[in-house]
Amino acid sequence: MMAIRPAILALWLGMALVTYLPRALPLIALSRLALPPALLRWLSFVPVAVLSALLAQEVLVTGGKPALPPAHPELLAVLPAFVVAVVTRSLMGTVAAGILAMALLRLVFGA
Secondary structure (H helix, E strand, O other), X not given: OOOXXXXXXXXXXXXXXXXXXXXXXXXXXXXXXXXXXXXXXXXXXXXXXXXHHHHHHHXXXXXXXXXXOOOOOHHHHHHHHHHHHHHHXXXXXXXXXXXXXXXXXXXXXXX
16 A cells, blocks of 8 residues: 655645645635626636747747747748638647647648
């Protein structure tokens, strides 16, 4: 039988706590409040802004330098995915277009 070391258990519980609390506390605190429509509209853009910032950092910069094609085909793969996102508003279609574009670019450029 495998023994659970107290230090490892405490580490897991601590990680669970610091992951859960920042998500749960705002939900609990704000669940009973009626937020103004302007604030709700503003909050609706937060996920898109965060995802855009993460994507831009990943696609546009490598090692602190601009990532330009053809050495970095990721930038080219973003273009069809962006078009599909704008036209269809489909997350699944956007992901599929990005994966397909990247696969084709790797096939063509061998990246």
